[in-house]
Amino acid sequence: MSDLLKLSELAIGQTATIRELPKTGVAFIRLREMGLLAGTPIKLVRIAPLGDPIEIKVRGYSLTLRKSEAAGILVEPQPAN
Amino acid sequence: MATLPSHIAPSAAPGPTGARQPVYALVGNPNCGKSTLFNALTGLKQKVGNYPGVTVERKVGVTYTQHGHPLTLIDLPGTYSLAARSPDEAVTRDVLLGRRADTAMPDRIICIVDATNLERNLYLVHQILDLGRPVILVLNMMDLARAAGLDIRVARLEKDLGIPVIPCEAARGVGVIELKLAMSRPDLPLSRHAWAVPPAIAAAVSELQASLQDNDNKPPLIARAEALLLLTDQDTVRVAGSKPLSTRTQAILDHWQQRWETDGTDWAGMLVNARYDAIGELTAHIIRTGGQPAGPSVSDRIDGVATHPVLGWIVLGTIMGAMFLSIFTLAGIPMGWIESLVAWISDQVSALLPPGELHNLIIEGGIAGVEGVIIFLPQILILFFFIGLLESTGYMARAAFIMDRLMSKVGLNGRSFIPLLGSYACAIPGIMAARTIEQPKDRLVTILVAPFMSCSARLPVYLLLIAALMPTDTVPIGAKIGLMLLMYALGTLGAFGFAWLFKKTLLRGAPPLMIMELPPYRLPRLRDVLMQMVERGGLFVKRAGTIIFALSIVLWFLANYPKVPEDRPDTDPLAYSFAGRAGHLIEPTIAPLGFDWRIGIGLVQSFAAREVFNSSMGVIFAVQESGDEEVDTRSLRDALRAAERPDGTPLFTPLICLNLMVFYVFAMQCISTLAVVKRETNTWKWPLFQLGYMTGFAWLVCLVVYQVGRALGF
Numbered sequence: 172m173s174d175l176l177k178l179s180e181l182a183i184g185q186t187a188t189i190r191e192l193p194k195t196g197v198a199f200i201r202l203r204e205m206g207l208l209a210g211t212p213i214k215l216v217r218i219a220p221l222g223d224p225i226e227i228k229v230r231g232y233s234l235t236l237r238k239s240e241a242a243g244i245l246v247e248p249q250p251a252n
Numbered sequence: 253m254a255t256l257p258s259h260i261a262p263s264a265a266p267g268p269t270g271a272r273q274p275v276y277a278l279v280g281n282p283n284c285g286k287s288t289l290f291n292a293l294t295g296l297k298q299k300v301g302n303y304p305g306v307t308v309e310r311k312v313g314v315t316y317t318q319h320g321h322p323l324t325l326i327d328l329p330g331t332y333s334l335a336a337r338s339p340d341e342a343v344t345r346d347v348l349l350g351r352r353a354d355t356a357m358p359d360r361i362i363c364i365v366d367a368t369n370l371e372r373n374l375y376l377v378h379q380i381l382d383l384g385r386p387v388i389l390v391l392n393m394m395d396l397a398r399a400a401g402l403d404i405r406v407a408r409l410e411k412d413l414g415i416p417v418i419p420c421e422a423a424r425g426v427g428v429i430e431l432k433l434a435m436s437r438p439d440l441p442l443s444r445h446a447w448a449v450p451p452a453i454a455a456a457v458s459e460l461q462a463s464l465q466d467n468d469n470k471p472p473l474i475a476r477a478e479a480l481l482l483l484t485d486q487d488t489v490r491v492a493g494s495k496p497l498s499t500r501t502q503a504i505l506d507h508w509q510q511r512w513e514t515d516g517t518d519w520a521g522m523l524v525n526a527r528y529d530a531i532g533e534l535t536a537h538i539i540r541t542g543g544q545p546a547g548p549s550v551s552d553r554i555d556g557v558a559t560h561p562v563l564g565w566i567v568l569g570t571i572m573g574a575m576f577l578s579i580f581t582l583a584g585i586p587m588g589w590i591e592s593l594v595a596w597i598s599d600q601v602s603a604l605l606p607p608g609e610l611h612n613l614i615i616e617g618g619i620a621g622v623e624g625v626i627i628f629l630p631q632i633l634i635l636f637f638f639i640g641l642l643e644s645t646g647y648m649a650r651a652a653f654i655m656d657r658l659m660s661k662v663g664l665n666g667r668s669f670i671p672l673l674g675s676y677a678c679a680i681p682g683i684m685a686a687r688t689i690e691q692p693k694d695r696l697v698t699i700l701v702a703p704f705m706s707c708s709a710r711l712p713v714y715l716l717l718i719a720a721l722m723p724t725d726t727v728p729i730g731a732k733i734g735l736m737l738l739m740y741a742l743g744t745l746g747a748f749g750f751a752w753l754f755k756k757t758l759l760r761g762a763p764p765l766m767i768m769e770l771p772p773y774r775l776p777r778l779r780d781v782l783m784q785m786v787e788r789g790g791l792f793v794k795r796a797g798t799i800i801f802a803l804s805i806v807l808w809f810l811a812n813y814p815k816v817p818e819d820r821p822d823t824d825p826l827a828y829s830f831a832g833r834a835g836h837l838i839e840p841t842i843a844p845l846g847f848d849w850r851i852g853i854g855l856v857q858s859f860a861a862r863e864v865f866n867s868s869m870g871v872i873f874a875v876q877e878s879g880d881e882e883v884d885t886r887s888l889r890d891a892l893r894a895a896e897r898p899d900g901t902p903l904f905t906p907l908i909c910l911n912l913m914v915f916y917v918f919a920m921q922c923i924s925t926l927a928v929v930k931r932e933t934n935t936w937k938w939p940l941f942q943l944g945y946m947t948g949f950a951w952l953v954c955l956v957v958y959q960v961g962r963a964l965g966f
């Protein structure tokens with residue numbers, strides 16, 4: 172099992188699986204409700220032209236969130252093949 | 253109840269004694285095609301208003317059963333969850349839970365979901381099934397789901413959920429008849445909706461449910477649904493019109509949360525997980541992905557350009573440029589028509605009424621007041637058309653995505669970008685567009701600073717003053733353009749500066765979130781865009797029109813009364829009027845800025861609309877109107893340059909012209925904007941605050957400019 176990364180540290184195009192989300196905070200409850208749960212696969216699609224926010228693909232749709240929130244989410248990157 | 257054929261039964265609403273038709277609510281995630289379906293069901297039979305006390309749009313429509321009976325349909329604001337995070341979402345939650353006094357709990361619920369994105373959409377459906385009321389599930393965008401290689405087994409889903417499931421393509425009207433048939437059913441089955449509440453929190457749910465039944469008078473199923481919601485919602489977003497929890501229930505909730513916090517139970521997370529687990533079991537049987545490889549979609553390819561680090565800016569600039577070009581060129585045409593029409597009506601009335609006070613009141617007060625309301629409409633409608641277009645294609649979310657970083661520097665998020673940008677045309681639609689901002693404080697800050705953006709009504713004032721400041725023949729055109737751009741830049745800086753200040757002080761809040769879906773690009777539905785444009789335009793006329801009209805008459809009265817006495821024929825009527833006296837009255841306050849009472853009259857009259865400054869200067873300096881705008885501007889410019897102070901020095905020195913422009917950049921001088929802010933914030937407090945802080949700031953800046961300018965010898 173590879174090391175956990177912050178979601179904000181993923182490279183563009185990299186896929187990963189969510190492992191941990193903070194328990195509290197309005198943002199993280201809403202992110203869970205939008206389908207970001209431990210075990211959910213995601214992909215970092217792109218970063219906005221000015222470096223923030225980021226766009227991820229999750230459960231078949233595109234979601235943006237700021238790096239400040241993404242830094243709270245730990246993911247396990249999928250080995251590149 | 254036996255339903256009579258439509259030609260026998262009266263189609264009017266059933267009387268209070270007869271069995272009434274069920275009231276439906278329409279609910280769904282944002283971007284799932286809910287408005288399109290609502291329009292398809294109700295056509296033009298819609299009533300748009302506001303929920304009392306909150307600026308959330310209330311849309312109610314009428315659709316008909318197969319037997320021609322009218323059915324009421326409430327279109328609730330789109331949300332991802334009943335755990336509300338914004339006033340819009342709170343209204344959806346409160347209506348469904350029967351918490352609002354102004355809207356009865358709907359009898360039946362239509363849930364519309366985006367079939368291409370079933371899992372996330374079903375989360376809201378799952379919460380709604382908790383309510384234990386009849387639900388019809390509409391699977392929208394079935395064509396797109398098929399194109400994406402998703403095979404959805406509708407019959408299986410219907411069997412598993414135990415409720416009617418209607419596949420649909422709302423944009424093409426496919427499935428609407430089937431939906432109406434389902435809505436016409438006198439009996440709708442209840443869902444077999446069983447899911448396991450995680451054991452660690454089950455005790456808390458039962459305890460809260462019992463308390464909600466006993467202390468808040470909730471029916472059992474609603475009490476259970478609300479108990480579950482309280483655990484993810486924490487009831488943080490309350491809006492006017494919704495009833496608060498009883499203290500007992502609140503105490504139980506606090507108790508459990510404290511306990512879980514100490515022992516480290518992730519209660520909200522467990523609940524969300526449990527729902528997604530249940531949804532996962534459901535979808536495992538009903539979605540089969542086809543063999544198509546998931547290559548980059550059309551949206552992905554468009555976004556490769558539209559959000560590209562370099563090309564993205566070019567796209568954004570081009571779209572915004574095209575938008576402004578159309579507003580400035582297209583709006584002028586209908587505005588001309590309105591002016592001619594008003595002139596024609598005035599002539600007709602003049603011919604009918606003998607000259608006199610009544611004649612003047614109707615023509616210069618009443619008709620001009622109506623003109624003051626509708627003259628804004630072309631710009632407002634065009635801007636709303638573009639905003640609707642950007643929203644329905646999905647580009648709006650991309651603009652917010654690109655601009656978010658910049659907006660975050662002043663504590664706002666990307667969603668404030670379009671309202672502020674739109675304010676360059678006119679602050680009114682800009683302020684009305686701020687409704688798309690979720691967080692109430694961010695919305696208020698955006699509204700408060702929007703009028704700093706130089707609107708099109710300031711343009712003629714800038715043009716006149718620049719012309720007075722720089723004679724055409726000696727100054728290169730670049731200097732004029734530069735000065736104009738400087739004014740726009742000053743206003744923009746003012747808006748951002750004050751946004752930053754307000755977010756730091758007065759309206760400090762949690763840092764705004766930017767959790768936003770980027771919906772797939774779609775071809776715009778012209779009908780929906782036009783309907784929304786007409787709705788919003790109508791809302792402006794209905795809700796701000798009366799205030800603007802009334803204030804226009806007041807301004808007319810101030811500029812015309814009292815009349816000059818017969819024995820003083822040399823006195824200028826405007827100077828003698830209340831407005832003229834107001835010019836004298838405010839002279840001591842504006843003298844430190846270098847303005848005299850004649851300029852003061854112009855400032856006072858600008859409240860009707862800023863460009864009135866020009867005509868008011870024309871009256872004061874007795875410029876003959878020729879009917880040719882260019883000639884008029886030139887003669888007005890010459891009149892300004894010839895104007896002198898009592899001591900013979902020129903009044904409109906370059907410094908004064910510059911200072912006046914600066915004043916127009918920052919000061920709040922538009923009653924129409926104030927009327928709209930009043931309507932959008934539901935109180936006079938904010939428009940008055942806006943009037944005070946903006947005008948006060950303008951005064952301060954102008955004081956510094958004039959005094960420093962003088963000290964430097966200008």
